[in-house]
Amino acid sequence: MEYLSKSISETESIAAEIARSLRGGECIALHGQMGAGKTQFVRGLVGALGGNTRAVSSPTYVLLNVYEGGRLAVFHLDAYRVSGPADFEGIGFPELLEQGGIVVVEWADRVMDLIPPKRVEIWIEAVGKMRRKIRVEGSTVDVEG
Numbered sequence: 001m002e003y004l005s006k007s008i009s010e011t012e013s014i015a016a017e018i019a020r021s022l023r024g025g026e027c028i029a030l031h032g033q034m035g036a037g038k039t040q041f042v043r044g045l046v047g048a049l050g051g052n053t054r055a056v057s058s059p060t061y062v063l064l065n066v067y068e069g070g071r072l073a074v075f076h077l078d079a080y081r082v083s084g085p086a087d088f089e090g091i092g093f094p095e096l097l098e099q100g101g102i103v104v105v106e107w108a109d110r111v112m113d114l115i116p117p118k119r120v121e122i123w124i125e126a127v128g129k130m131r132r133k134i135r136v137e138g139s140t141v142d143v144e145g
Helices: 008-019 038-048 085-090
Strands: 002-005 027-031 064-067 074-078 102-106 120-126 132-137
Touching (some): 002 008, 008 038, 027 038, 038 074, 038 120
Parallel strands (some): 027 120, 074 102
Antiparallel strands (some): 002 132, 064 074, 120 132
């Protein structure tokens, strides 16, 4: 599925649409360059799940932010500054996948060996100052075939 967003609020609305199909236990691998809108997308997910959108921030320096209080907890991780999968294992990534919430990983390509094959992959690409192309693949289907 592919979407075109023309604003931050549209990016959040697209995320909200995707959030409606989430049941818990999903892992979302987010891909996109710096400033593409990955954290805005997570803000839309958290809001649609009933969480506090004001609490959403990039976990670049802390590696993990947890947003609770909604229909599902969201575990928001950022692999931008990690030196490898061991950093994620050290913060309990495998255990997060078993919590029944939604695990969202920004810069997922840096830790793909840890991302389960059953995942949702989302690519966000800037195609203008405010326009974003958002491509979604998978759900809880095995993307390895």
